[in-house]
Amino acid sequence: MTTSTPASTPASTPAGTPAGAPGELDIHLIHEGRHEQLWKVLGAQVDESGVDFRVWAPNAMEVQVAGGWADWEGARHPMSRVDDSGIWAARVPGIGVGAAYKFRIRGADGAWVDRADPMARYAEKPPRSASIVWHSTYEWNDDAWLSSRAEKVAVDEPMSVYEMHLASWRKHYSGDLYDWHQIADALVPYLDDLGFTHVELMPVMQHPFGGSWGYHVTSYFAPDARFGDPDGLKVLIDRLHQAGIGVILDWVPGHFATDEWALARFDGTPLYEDPNPQRGWHKEWGSHIFNFGRHEVRNFLYANALYWLEEFHADGLRVDGVASMLYLDYAREHGEWSPNKFGGRENLEAVQFLQEMNATVYRRFPGTVTIAEESTAWPGVTGPTSEGGLGFGFKWNMGWMHDSLNYVAQDPLYRSHHHGQMTFSLVYAFAENYVLPISHDEVVHGKGSLLRKMPGDRWQQLANLRAYLAYMWAHPGKQLLFMGCEFGQESEWAESRELDWWLLEHPEHAGVHAMVRDMNAAYAASGALWGRDNSPEGFGWLDANDGNRNTFSFVRRSPGEPDVVCVANFAAIPHEGYRLALPATGTWTEILNTDAAAYTGSGVGNLGGITGVEGEHHGQPAHADIVVPPLATVWFRREG
Known part of the structure; x- marks a missing residue:
């Protein structure tokens, strides 16, 4: 399928209209500010025999089109004003795709200046600044994707x-x-x-x-x-x-x-x-x-x-x-x-x-x-x-971003004093449809990489990073992560150099990379983590107040999907015999453990799963006594 469209012949153009001018309907829509395909009318519209140049410059005294085909002598191709529309037009025969051009304008101030085309669809590579006549011939192969996309609502995906x-x-x-x-x-x-x-x-x-x-x-x-x-x-x-x-x-x-x-x-x-x-x-x-x-x-x-x-x-x-x-x-x-x-x-x-x-x-x-x-x-x-x-x-959730980064930057010894920074986001989490952003703005201009924001030695920094990402992925809202964070980029980002790809040769950074891959897979397969991102019914605290142990536990829900429980421990020690409140009895499979040995963690876990037994705890009808790994986030999915 191709969606590229050749320049259309102006419809119902009145007699005496300048060569290359758009049709009356186009002019009317432009004048009203309601032309939804403006790029198909203004700029450089090419056909088999030449190019129609059109530019909106209502206060100009004169306009020319200058190009390499005419040794950049604009006087050879003066443009004509199209009535009172503010549009200037000219037709240049014999040129086509690839021709470089600019509009030469004598403005209301009387000065001549060369301007790039505001509607140009192709431009010279900087530092050159001319526009280039372009017509796409690309044939798309994504019909299935577009059809599927049209049937979905992003907030529910x-x-x-x-x-x-x-x-x-x-x-x-x-x-x-x-x-x-x-x-x-x-x-x-x-x-x-x-x-x-x-x-x-x-x-x-x-x-x-x-x-x-x-x-x-x-x-x-x-x-x-x-x-x-x-x-x-x-x-x-x-x-x-x-x-x-x-x-x-x-x-x-x-x-x-x-x-x-x-x-x-x-x-x-x-x-x-x-x-x-x-x-x-x-x-x-x-x-x-x-x-x-x-x-x-x-x-x-x-x-x-x-x-x-x-x-x-x-x-x-x-x-x-x-x-x-x-x-x-x-x-x-x-x-x-x-x-x-x-x-x-x-x-x-x-x-x-x-x-x-x-x-x-x-x-x-x-x-x-x-x-x-x-x-x-x-x-x-x-x-x-x-x-x-x-x-x-x-909407980007900038409040969550600032609060959570401030929290994880604290030494685990002092995190209990900042516990509310991680729970406050749930006060307003459903007021808007949110994206949780860890963007380029957070790893530049002296802010350091995401890895370097984490306290402790290198093992602790990497463990903190893995735990933080898995907590973020389980939190209500969609997720955005800047490049390099997926493997623990060491240095602050700079546009002048590429990412530190060599870090993937080190097992601990390859471990972060592998954890992100497994986390994305578990996330996509668990509708409870995203099906109700915009509804309070999709989230419930199991324990929001365990600041003394730097832990957070909550459940994610979505109709027709197994519940997922997330337990995050931002303390540098494991918690043995931790009583975890559960919304139901039965088997809960461990689908992600950021402390897994495969990610160069310490390998503390619950042998792949836990069993919820009857007995009220923190308002829930069931519980399980588990071990919570240090500086780690664990996801459990209910089976059956």
Whole structure:
């Protein structure tokens, strides 16, 4: 199957309309800010005999298209204004896919500038910055995946996400980057073996500075040319789908890069950015903020979201920096912001945009998901837009992340004083649909690797890491883990070098890797661990108050699935004769023990299982006397 579409001939174009202009319906939808396939109308639309160039620059005095085919002399191809639509158009015959171009614009300020195409679907490899005419010929092979996805609701499905930065996951010995095809060759079998259900790619949109990790975008519709042409990204996603792995793309609609050849002051005016400096400049990140009050800009953004889902078959979007969009006073001191029309600090236009984007995504692409990186207590982030919510599928649980990392960073001797940091998350765990994130932000900028956050000697650090991950996987919510954490990455992450793959030659790090693989398998096979992530009926404490022994025990439930009991011991000693409350009598099989000798643990366990006997304990009808390994998490599944 192919989803690529050649440029359409403008329908019902009035007489006298400039060559290359879009049709009347397209112009009307663009003017209204309601064109859901904007990329099929603006930009460079190629056919058998040439290219129609179209760009939105309403305040420009003149516009030309300059390209290598004309020695970059823009005067040879002047563009014409299409009525009062703000669109300029020109047809250039005799060129096609691969032609490099820019728009040469005399802006409202009278200055001539060269701009990359905001709608370009391919761009030159940095540091070059021209756009490239592109038309996809890729034939997809993931029909079965898409059909299955459309029948599912993500919150009711297993989701363990591997977050990765493509440029630093692996590198050639020469120092060059892998291309899309080489990444697919290495990544697909790796993730398939580890059992992650999804991969989240840090921004793959074109960005000029690699050190920004992709969060300062210049070409929103163009995949990063450092890895090859756009069809290469389709190969990667297609192969992941064929292996049963979903793909979530990081998406950055809150702010954009300042490069003079990109979106900034595009037509000599603040066109894409908010003209009010109190709203249009992000001083913390040194970037422009989109003008969410302008419907053409909102259209550009939500059409971009749809583009990645439609053209690249992405399964979801993780929306970066949502809090920075929601609040007018975000990262601003008193006097640096002005309230909205109701006197509040909420950015009402940004709220409207997020609601429009989410509602449109879920209407057009059932089974996909949007995820908000939102760090405040904004109500209803995952609430339906019909009830005033933002409409996201999930929200990152930043509170759980901060509290749990603070807890495990403590020496076991002092953890009893911080016990509530691990239990507090259950007070609000079902207020939103949550993802538990251990992301790139937690292992960079002096924070150290996840392994190095753990106290004690090396054995204890590795044991802490294994115990923490298994506690995280059993906790209500979906999981996200940054690359390298799955084998105990030693050094802090840096985008300039690849992961410490050599660590897998050491048994203790290979043990972490093996534990993560077995944990993902046990998780996927145990519907109790994910079937009711968004409901308090899916969770019950067995003992939340055993701070003196640094232990936590709880049960996970889902209709039609065997219960799973999790016991986590964050003390450095085992607990013999530990009376564990159980919700039922009978056999409970040990399906995961992070202290297993196979993972280079101490091998303390319960010979594969325990038996629950009648007798009330902590409000439960049954119990078992067990041994709890040191610095370990154990999962038991009820049999029969």
